[in-house]
Amino acid sequence: MSRTTTATTTAATTPAIGRSDLRTKRRTPTRISPARIAAWTVLVLALAATLFPFYWMVRTALTPAGDLYTDSAGLVPDHPTLVNFLRVLGLTSQEEAVAAGGSGAQVDFLRYLLNSVVYSGLIATFQTLFCAMAGYAFARLRFPGRDAVFGILIAALMVPPIFTLLPNFVLVKNLGWLGTFAGMVAPSILMTPFAVFFLRQFFLSIPREVEEAAVLDGVGAWGVFWRVVLPMSRGPLITIGLTTTVWAWKDYLWPLLTGRDEETRLLTVALGIFQQQSPNTNPDWTGLMAGSTLSVLPVLLLLLLVGRRLVESLNFTGIK
Amino acid sequence: MGANTAVAPPHKSNGIRTGEAAGPEKPRRPRDDRKAAWLFLAPVLVGFALFYAYPTLRGVYYSLTDYNMLAPPNFTGAENYQQLIGDEQFWNALRVTGYYVVLNIGSQILLALILATLMHRLTRSVALRALLLVPWLVPNVTVGLVWLWLLDANLGFVNHMLDALGMETTSFFNSPSLAMPTVALVNTWAYTGYTALLLYAGMLQVPQHLYESASLDGAGEWRMFSRITLPLLRPVLALVLVVSLIGSFQIFDTIAVTTKGGPVSATRVIYYYIYEQAFTQFHMGYASAIAVVLALLLGVLTAVQMRLLRASRSDLA
Numbered sequence: 001m002s003r004t005t006t007a008t009t010t011a012a013t014t015p016a017i018g019r020s021d022l023r024t025k026r027r028t029p030t031r032i033s034p035a036r037i038a039a040w041t042v043l044v045l046a047l048a049a050t051l052f053p054f055y056w057m058v059r060t061a062l063t064p065a066g067d068l069y070t071d072s073a074g075l076v077p078d079h080p081t082l083v084n085f086l087r088v089l090g091l092t093s094q095e096e097a098v099a100a101g102g103s104g105a106q107v108d109f110l111r112y113l114l115n116s117v118v119y120s121g122l123i124a125t126f127q128t129l130f131c132a133m134a135g136y137a138f139a140r141l142r143f144p145g146r147d148a149v150f151g152i153l154i155a156a157l158m159v160p161p162i163f164t165l166l167p168n169f170v171l172v173k174n175l176g177w178l179g180t181f182a183g184m185v186a187p188s189i190l191m192t193p194f195a196v197f198f199l200r201q202f203f204l205s206i207p208r209e210v211e212e213a214a215v216l217d218g219v220g221a222w223g224v225f226w227r228v229v230l231p232m233s234r235g236p237l238i239t240i241g242l243t244t245t246v247w248a249w250k251d252y253l254w255p256l257l258t259g260r261d262e263e264t265r266l267l268t269v270a271l272g273i274f275q276q277q278s279p280n281t282n283p284d285w286t287g288l289m290a291g292s293t294l295s296v297l298p299v300l301l302l303l304l305l306v307g308r309r310l311v312e313s314l315n316f317t318g319i320k
Numbered sequence: 321m322g323a324n325t326a327v328a329p330p331h332k333s334n335g336i337r338t339g340e341a342a343g344p345e346k347p348r349r350p351r352d353d354r355k356a357a358w359l360f361l362a363p364v365l366v367g368f369a370l371f372y373a374y375p376t377l378r379g380v381y382y383s384l385t386d387y388n389m390l391a392p393p394n395f396t397g398a399e400n401y402q403q404l405i406g407d408e409q410f411w412n413a414l415r416v417t418g419y420y421v422v423l424n425i426g427s428q429i430l431l432a433l434i435l436a437t438l439m440h441r442l443t444r445s446v447a448l449r450a451l452l453l454v455p456w457l458v459p460n461v462t463v464g465l466v467w468l469w470l471l472d473a474n475l476g477f478v479n480h481m482l483d484a485l486g487m488e489t490t491s492f493f494n495s496p497s498l499a500m501p502t503v504a505l506v507n508t509w510a511y512t513g514y515t516a517l518l519l520y521a522g523m524l525q526v527p528q529h530l531y532e533s534a535s536l537d538g539a540g541e542w543r544m545f546s547r548i549t550l551p552l553l554r555p556v557l558a559l560v561l562v563v564s565l566i567g568s569f570q571i572f573d574t575i576a577v578t579t580k581g582g583p584v585s586a587t588r589v590i591y592y593y594i595y596e597q598a599f600t601q602f603h604m605g606y607a608s609a610i611a612v613v614l615a616l617l618l619g620v621l622t623a624v625q626m627r628l629l630r631a632s633r634s635d636l637a
Binding site (some may be wrong): 035036039040042043046047049050051053054056057060068069072073084126130131133134136137141142143144146149152153156157158159160161162164165167168169170171173186187188189190192196203216220221222225239246249250251252253257267268271272275285288289292295296299300302308309311312314315 | 353356358359366376382437438439441449454457460476480513514576594598599607611
């Protein structure tokens with residue numbers, strides 16, 4: 001489901017490299033007016049409402065499970081502890097975990113975290129590469145049937161993911177790939193129609209002269225693609241790579257169906273299973289929030305590293 | 321679309337691109353890159369054939385069978401579809417999904433429009449935008465769990481607040497009347513920042529000098545919003561609306577971790593119903609039939625989206 005959101009939200013594009021921000025001049029001199037203060041207040045409140053749930057998640061993760069009944073309202077925990085993180089990461093003994101509020105079920109979020117990183121990394125890398133190759137072929141190479149093939153590929157944008165998910169599950173099951181990374185990444189690692197479309201649009205927009213110079217030097221299509229085109233296309237490639245990473249990081253239903261086993265369990269799937277194992281009447285909130293925090297940390301890391309790029313990529317993935 | 325079009329010419333019709341890069345035409349004419357092309361296309365074509373084209377045909381076929389994943393499918397014609405018409409749960413799923421979409425999209429677009437306008441008029445801060453994006457970057461499962469905890473009937477923060485304000489505490493996700501609005505607003509929280517950034521990006525395309533001259537003419541902020549921002553944003557807004565609608569119809573993760581379709585089917589949305597039919601009841605054939613109906617519904621929306629995409633191009637390019 002998360003895939004749809006990303007894929008369809010981004011399904012509407014012409015790549016554009018114009019950094020609209022850059023051409024914005026500084027505002028006309030700002031006056032301090034009541035309206036301005038009110039507007040800023042609304043923005044700050046929106047930001048607070050956006051971030052507070054995350055604060056509360058971390059705050060709960062740092063609270064000893066035993067304290068929760070008496071200490072679930074204050075802004076800071078009375079007796080902050082890291083034990084919840086240690087136990088969901090599988091770094092405590094079974095007894096210690098149960099004593100700290102665990103259900104006794106084996107959890108190893110370190111492994112799930114790694115699985116999620118591998119899953120997103122594999123899909124983002126290869127999908128971007130393969131879609132760039134195809135996008136380039138559709139944009140530049142000449143071969144019979146090119147436009148027809150491209151048209152059919154793009155028509156797949158109309159098919160909602162749940163529709164192909166059911167037969168894909170049957171296929172992966174029949175291949176004996178349930179519970180393997182191969183089965184989990186198979187439907188998305190080779191392509192997604194949107195990325196082909198997006199990258200083709202970009203390749204169409206770059207000037208031919210550079211490539212032609214290389215061709216005259218006797219470099220083949222393959223060499224031109226790797227040595228000339230790819231280095232020129234870092235921006236769009238990173239954009240597609242990042243949106244795919246985010247999509248794969250959030251993915252839930254498909255890995256739930258195909259990779260529930262401990263060895264291949266992703267963070268999102270693990271959180272869902274962890275919640276089911278925890279008693280309904282008295283859920284292991286501190287453990288759940290510690291696990292949730294682990295699913296947010298890599299996102300913050302991504303923002304720190306490439307936040308500007310990510311934000312600006314929305315300027316041209318979402319709408320043109 | 322000013323700066324953009326300079327680099328990204330509006331999508332040319334697929335075939336002939338003679339006019340494009342007015343470079344020398346001569347050496348290109350007789351080229352045929354057949355061999356290289358198949359090499360470039362191989363991974364994508366394999367992926368497409370195996371995981372898009374084949375399953376699409378397969379899905380339609382399953383919808384005409386009694387397939388249950390254990391025995392081979394038997395062709396049953398339109399039986400699944402006939403059953404669908406009389407299936408109260410199916411109609412309930414459609415109704416509930418519609419309710420969700422209206423609540424979610426209505427609130428989300430409105431809030432996002434407000435946020436985007438404020439940002440557009442006040443600040444270009446990248447940090448602010450990055451922070452507003454965090455809920456969208458986080459898995460929906462996490463979003464669901466965090467809100468399940470915040471809204472917990474006994475210990476949740478929101479109920480502590482209600483209590484402190486002298487109001488009655490509520491079990492949001494367990495109330496048949498509140499469960500759906502709660503899920504809808506949780507997802508509004510998760511997606512508003514993202515939607516706001518898309519609208520904001522659209523607003524950046526509005527020429528700045530329009531605001532400057534309007535301001536010189538003494539126009540107030542509201543007037544600028546209703547006379548400049550909103551009309552010029554219209555194509556982008558329509559596009560964002562349709563795209564969000566399509567996404568919203570496919571709500572699943574949040575429900576899977578919070579309400580699981582309950583209480584008493586109040587949140588059994590169409591995606592969840594398909595999931596249950598296929599993977600807990602093993603009615604793969606029947607689930608496929610529901611998926612066909614959903615695909616048709618979304619197909620109409622996607623067609624609208626494509627139209628708008630073309631419209632926004634000719635409007636602004």
